Amino acid sequence: MEWREEGVVLGVRRHGETSVIAELMTRSRGRHLGLVRGGRSKAMRPVLQPGNSVMAHWRARLDEHMGAFALEPVASRAGGLMESTVGLHGVQLAASHLRLLAERDPHPRLYDGLIVLIENLNADRLTAGELMLRFELAVLEELGFGLDLARCAASGTKEDLVYVSPKSGRAVSREPGEPYHDKLLALPAFLTDTDRAADGETLRTGFTLTRYFLSRHVYEPRGLDEPHSRTSFISAACASG
Structure with a gap:
């Protein structure tokens, strides 16, 4: 059994004196x-x-075997990523999110999103933060826990969406949600309005939203703690100044 394909390095661990498992x-x-x-x-x-x-x-004798890689460099980004806190913790966080997926299950949308993310981690911290937030939303969707932010769950409108139901993961507009605002999660405007730009405060609001659903559906059921790289990345991407 063998195949040849481009891939992104997520991590390695030592194996014996001279080898690694990539x-x-x-x-x-x-x-x-x-x-x-x-x-x-x-x-x-x-x-x-x-x-x-x-x-x-x-290559491997059987498809279910771990097999061996022969690797050739295609794009070297690691040096640049390690030059900033956002880049360093961003690539670690992206890898942590991808480890939530079952091994060998194809997720082409996440692969494409990963490429865009890591190529922009050092471009601008707010851009990097927004891309990571959207990557987290995509991970939730691929795991079967996607949020429906397209229209209000109560009225069906696409306007003035400011809340998310913690139970259904569906957006709620301002008027029907106002009586229950203390029980709903805040929805930052830039996630539903492409004309609105993210800033540090609204990014934090967005990461609070994804943290809730990651904890509820992924971390807690699997007995996992939120990765330290997530806290570090959010602090760096949402920093003032």
Whole structure:
């Protein structure tokens, strides 16, 4: 069994004296592990950094085996990502989110979103923050817990959507939601209005929204803690000034 496809390095762990087990995200084969012989060499260590893209040639005797990777560099981003707090914690957080997915399940939408995200982590902190927030919404959707922010759950209107129901994950407009505002989650305007720009405050509101649903549907049922990289990324992306 073998295949060849481009992938993004999510992480590595040591295996024996000279090898590593690499974790890649690929478009058609999902999150995939494989042994890289000689992965701890001086030549391979710069290649096997989180955020880099590689061309992977995977081989195994049987499809269910972990198999081995032969990797060639395609795009080196890790050096630039490590130069900023947003970039460093952003690539770690993206990897943590992708580890919530079952291994080898294809998620092409998330792969495409990952490429856009990591190529913009150092562009602008607010842009990076918004892309990460939308990436979290996409992860929730791929896991089966997507939010419906298109129209009000009570009236059906697409206007003045300012709340989200914590029970249904559906948007609620201002008027029908006002009597229950203390029980509803805030919905930042930039998520439903492309003419509205995100700022530090509205980004924090958005991350509070995704935190609720990640905790309720993913972290708590699996006995997981929110990754430290998420707190660090949000602090850096939403910082004032």
